[in-house]
Amino acid sequence: MKQVLITGGGGFLAAWIARRLAARGTRLRLFDVPGAPRTASDIVLPRHASQLDWRQGDIRSADDVRAAMEGCDAVIHLAGVLTPACSANPVRGAEINLIGSLHVFDAARAQGLSKVVYASSAGVYGPAHSRHPEPATHYGAFKLAVEGAARAYWNEHRIASTGFRPFVIYGPGRETGVSAGPSLACRAAVRGIPYTIGFTGACGLVYVDDVAEAFENALFAPAEGAKVFNLVGELHTIDAVIAEIRRQVPDADLRAEGPPLTIAADVTEEGPDELLAAGRRSTLAEGIAATLTHYRSLEESA
Structure with a gap:
């Protein structure tokens, strides 16, 4: 591949995917809104940051998306806003998460x-159903519509696609969104300050580089049809997350409060093995250790 476009290029997951692709010599164009932070990319891409082609624009603009994709021969679409933003302004959430995605598919076709x-x-899953998507939020509804x-797009235009449904992604640089709690708890433990994770209950926890590997493999694998895969990782309670952080940082002052996430805890992971055959799933202990490290x-270099 000559050049890959990553929408939402200033974000946490984009940085980890870009790190993998840059390591194999892939040219990258990162597209995001003007003024979007590039903190995550600066954290995980220090050796490659100067080699990235940054483009500014609005995913809600078909012209901006077409211009960003010009000259690219592959695309990874990550741009979007999370649950709180969609709940606060559903119309804006739909414009970004749904209409923006249609712009990406149209630009890919063009x-x-x-x-x-x-x-x-x-x-896309609600709290009551683990087999059949039934979203309980605007965010989930928009993702299911995509x-x-x-x-x-496959049936009408033969544009193939691979979509991933990650559960709680954690790891270095994950610092925004309701489900950022496990990562922020690691940061607080290292800094020696108290922290409260804002949700309780059990959820699938998947380490960020495992997710990045799935996207990388999907990009280079042959594709046909419109496939979607759950990326659950390991199922753990938030109490177990806190216990693991305390095992590695015994004096960590952590707690959790609030309702569980609005996603069924027992959703299964089926299918991704074909895209993760070259890799493996990180255990919670391994993921926490890497995040703490x-x-x-960062504290030592500050």
Whole structure:
């Protein structure tokens, strides 16, 4: 591949995917809104930051998306706003998460691309159903609509797609969103300050580099149809997360409060093995250790 476009390029997950692609020599174009923070990319891409082609624009603008995709021969679509923003302004959430995704598929068609790799979400599941998507939030509803649109683009235009539904992604640089609590708890433990994770209960926890590997493999794998995969990781309670952080940082002052996430805890992971055959799932202990190491290195260099 000559050049890959990553929408939402200033974000946490984009940085980890870009790190993997840059390491294999792939040219990258990162697209995000003007003024979007590039903190995550600066954290995990220090060796490659100067090699990235940054483009500014609005995912809600078809012209901006087409211009960003010009000259690219692959796309990973990550741009979007999370649950709180969608709940606060559903129309804006739909414009970004749904209409923006349609712009990406249309631009891919115009550019002659054969597939789109994109981020859906475990938010397509509600709290009561673990087999059949029944979202309980605007965010989940928009993501489910994108999955349906992806099927339509395959049926009508033969644009293949691979979508991923990550559950709680954690790891270095994950510092925004309701489910950032496990990562922020690691940062607080390293800094020696109290922290309260804002939700309780059990959830799938998947380490960020495992998610990045899935996107990388999907990008280079042959694609046909419109496939969507759950990326659950390991199922743990938030109490177990806190216990693991305390095992590695015994004096960590952590607690959790608030309702569980609005996603069924027992959703299964089926299918991703075909895209993760070259890798493995990180255990909670391994993921926590890597996250703590990252934040320790930041404190030491500050």
